[in-house]
Amino acid sequence: MSKCIGCGVELQNDDPNKDGYVDNLDYVLCERCFIIKNYGQNKVVKKSNIDYMKIIDNIRDNDVIVYVSSLLTLNLDYIDKFKNVILVLTKRDLLPKSIKDGKIINYIKKRYSNVQDIIVVSAYKKLNLDQLYNKLNAYKDKDIYFVGITNSGKSTLINEMIKSYNGYKGDITMSNYPSTTLGVLDVNIGDINVKDTPGIVIENSIINYLDNKNIKKVNSKKEIKPITMQIEGRGAVLIDELIRLEYETENASMTFYVSNNLKVDGISMKNPRLAEQYIRKYVIEDNQDLVIEDIGFVKFTKMTIIKVCCNKDIYMYVRDKLV
Ligand SMILES: Nc1nc2c(ncn2[C@@H]2O[C@H](COP(=O)(O)OP(=O)(O)OP(=O)(O)O)[C@@H](O)[C@H]2O)c(=O)[nH]1
Numbered sequence: 001m002s003k004c005i006g007c008g009v010e011l012q013n014d015d016p017n018k019d020g021y022v023d024n025l026d027y028v029l030c031e032r033c034f035i036i037k038n039y040g041q042n043k044v045v046k047k048s049n050i051d052y053m054k055i056i057d058n059i060r061d062n063d064v065i066v067y068v069s070s071l072l073t074l075n076l077d078y079i080d081k082f083k084n085v086i087l088v089l090t091k092r093d094l095l096p097k098s099i100k101d102g103k104i105i106n107y108i109k110k111r112y113s114n115v116q117d118i119i120v121v122s123a124y125k126k127l128n129l130d131q132l133y134n135k136l137n138a139y140k141d142k143d144i145y146f147v148g149i150t151n152s153g154k155s156t157l158i159n160e161m162i163k164s165y166n167g168y169k170g171d172i173t174m175s176n177y178p179s180t181t182l183g184v185l186d187v188n189i190g191d192i193n194v195k196d197t198p199g200i201v202i203e204n205s206i207i208n209y210l211d212n213k214n215i216k217k218v219n220s221k222k223e224i225k226p227i228t229m230q231i232e233g234r235g236a237v238l239i240d241e242l243i244r245l246e247y248e249t250e251n252a253s254m255t256f257y258v259s260n261n262l263k264v265d266g267i268s269m270k271n272p273r274l275a276e277q278y279i280r281k282y283v284i285e286d287n288q289d290l291v292i293e294d295i296g297f298v299k300f301t302k303m304t305i306i307k308v309c310c311n312k313d314i315y316m317y318v319r320d321k322l323v
């Protein structure tokens with residue numbers, strides 16, 4: 001059975017509604033990759049996270065793990081599945097330059113003992129790709145797996161490295177949508193061999209509920225301009241009609257690190273937008289962030305009680321402050 005050169009799925013021409021469909025088995029790109037590449041549209045995939053987790057579970061202890069995480073939300077929920085990882089923090093271009101990489105590196109080193117190395121990169125800016133390539137060169141004779149949450153930027157990073165060091169002649173598919181890569185793609189980059197894998201899906205991330213227009217908005221292509229709000233009385237903030245944050249403490253101070261395409265607006269508590277939706281309540285300390293998966297994070301500099309409302313029960317959590 002041959003595989004799609006874009007997403008690694010096994011090609012089939014039995015069922016147009018299943019992944020990997022092609023009209024003609026001589027084609028090398030599945031119909032879905034063809035649509036993404038040529039029309040920028042997505043065809044929703046039918047596989048479940050269970051299939052992706054099986055791939056991850058098959059990785060052996062002596063394989064090399066490159067765990068790719070986007071700096072936008074820095075989701076490391078699954079990193080403990082691996083004994084030893086090279087952690088690649090990508091999309092560095094999104095965070096303001098004033099934030100020091102060293103601070104982020106120390107933050108992670110303190111918290112994750114299975115992280116053997118940390119490399120901060122940006123595929124967009126070709127930042128530190130040499131450092132990553134040189135690091136991986138030491139493992140030429142091993143299987144090197146690129147793993148991580150869907151949309152973290154694995155395929156884009158591999159593609160950029162192929163451009164810089166030559167290699168794979170296929171045409172890896174990258175997109176704004178979750179679950180772009182569907183199978184394991186064996187790819188050579190210069191002298192090394194890596195495996196691109198399907199990203200782990202966070203089932204209740206907001207990205208799974210957004211339409212194409214909003215998916216484009218949340219996937220920022222530009223450096224984020226943080227928005228700070230110093231608030232005296234009680235009130236609410238709307239993140240682009242997607243999320244409502246109500247603060248129940250007088251004198252809140254919060255800084256939003258989200259795509260510049262998302263409007264962040266203060267509104268009166270009386271404004272009912274999104275108020276009666278799924279609600280979560282948090283007490284956030286003065287040194288903590290609220291992370292909203294695939295959207296970004298909010299930094300708090302005073303203890304604040306907040307209610308977060310959205311029209312779905314979306315994935316978010318509180319962490320020690322990153323910056
Ligand atoms: N700003 C920024 N965006 C990036 C960067 N790398 C990737 N992206 C964007 O992130 C989104 C996801 O990229 P992919 O490379 O398809 O992500 P993936 O991890 O392979 O996703 P799956 O195949 O679903 O697991 C796309 O919209 C990319 O354009 C980067 O360095 N900077």
Ligand SMILES: [Mg+2]
Binds near residue numbers: 156180199
């Ligand atoms: Mg991919």
